[in-house]
Amino acid sequence: MECPGPRGAALLDLTGQVALVTGGGRGIGRAVAEVLLEAGASVVIASRGAAALAAAAEALAATHGDQRVLAVPTDVADEAAVAALLAQLVARHGQLDVLVNNAGLIHFGPIDQITPASWQAVLAANLTGAYLCARAAAPLMQQRRHGRIINIASVSGHTGGISAGVDYAASKGGMLAFTKTLARDLAGSGITVNAIAPGQIDADPLLLSAEARQRVEQLIPLGRLGTPREVAHAVLFLASPMASYITGATIDVNGGILKR
Numbered sequence: 001m002e003c004p005g006p007r008g009a010a011l012l013d014l015t016g017q018v019a020l021v022t023g024g025g026r027g028i029g030r031a032v033a034e035v036l037l038e039a040g041a042s043v044v045i046a047s048r049g050a051a052a053l054a055a056a057a058e059a060l061a062a063t064h065g066d067q068r069v070l071a072v073p074t075d076v077a078d079e080a081a082v083a084a085l086l087a088q089l090v091a092r093h094g095q096l097d098v099l100v101n102n103a104g105l106i107h108f109g110p111i112d113q114i115t116p117a118s119w120q121a122v123l124a125a126n127l128t129g130a131y132l133c134a135r136a137a138a139p140l141m142q143q144r145r146h147g148r149i150i151n152i153a154s155v156s157g158h159t160g161g162i163s164a165g166v167d168y169a170a171s172k173g174g175m176l177a178f179t180k181t182l183a184r185d186l187a188g189s190g191i192t193v194n195a196i197a198p199g200q201i202d203a204d205p206l207l208l209s210a211e212a213r214q215r216v217e218q219l220i221p222l223g224r225l226g227t228p229r230e231v232a233h234a235v236l237f238l239a240s241p242m243a244s245y246i247t248g249a250t251i252d253v254n255g256g257i258l259k260r
């Protein structure tokens with residue numbers, strides 16, 4: 001059967017679409033916002049730190065225009081805050097095409113250093129936040145029978161990872177299962193739901209000492225950390241018409257580390 005829809009460069013063109021990127025002010029989320037803006041989408045970024053978020057939005061708007069960038073300070077684990085975020089998004093754009101659940105707390109350390117409070121905080125940001133955002137976004141997408149939900153999980157959700165805490169790994173394993181089941185729930189509404197499982201990404205150059213970086217690089221078959229933009233490129237693919245028949249899937253962006 002002939003595949004309908006765009007051809008060539010138009011397959012990666014998101015002009016006229018609106019994307020929400022949680023945690024879009026820095027790291028991987030910032031790169032995702034940039035790449036989606038480059039593809040023509042308008043982007044709403046949301047995270048807790050209002051000043052850093054505003055600074056990121058200003059820098060993105062300087063390149064892509066004020067009208068295409070909106071920053072809304074939000075704790076994604078707070079149901080009322082997520083409702084207010086979606087209300088601001090609708091007031092500005094009237095539609096939502098792409099939700100990228102990227103906000104998250106990265107956490108290392110053995111179980112004796114994980115308190116019930118820190119466990120709850122990691123699960124709330126990483127998993128409850130994705131649930132609340134997807135739940136708020138789905139009706140908007142269902143109205144237009146079009147939507148893409150992209151969840152940023154982690155290699156640790158597959159394998160436990162090389163240094164992740166059990167709280168972090170559990171949240172990301174949960175994200176992978178959440179993705180598959182939500183894909184089934186929303187498939188009848190024209191909405192696809194997929195995950196990306198990054199390996200070690202060079203999102204914060206200060207995170208690893210030179211020695212630790214060398215140790216990690218030796219565990220990665222491609223011999224280096226990934227870049228935030230390499231994750232963002234997988235997001236663009238899943239958001240684009242190229243991925244119209246993909247749902248419930250996970251793309252590993254990890255330099256081959258999963259196989260070890």
Ligand SMILES: NC(=O)c1ccc[n+]([C@@H]2O[C@H](COP(=O)([O-])OP(=O)(O)OC[C@H]3O[C@@H](n4cnc5c(N)ncnc54)[C@H](OP(=O)(O)O)[C@@H]3O)[C@@H](O)[C@H]2O)c1
Pocket residue numbers: 022023024025026027028029046047048049050052074075076077101102103104105106124125129152153154155197198199200201202203204
């Ligand atoms: N870097 C890696 O190697 C790697 C590997 C695999 C997966 N990932 C995943 O990729 C995503 C981004 O990671 P990153 O390295 O870019 O981390 P990052 O630099 O720490 O950025 C995380 C972002 O999430 C926001 N955030 C955290 N908790 C939030 C909450 N409750 N509500 C709203 N925003 C919140 C942070 O902003 P505020 O603190 O201001 O809220 C920040 O913008 C995370 O989900 C992470 O688990 C990263």
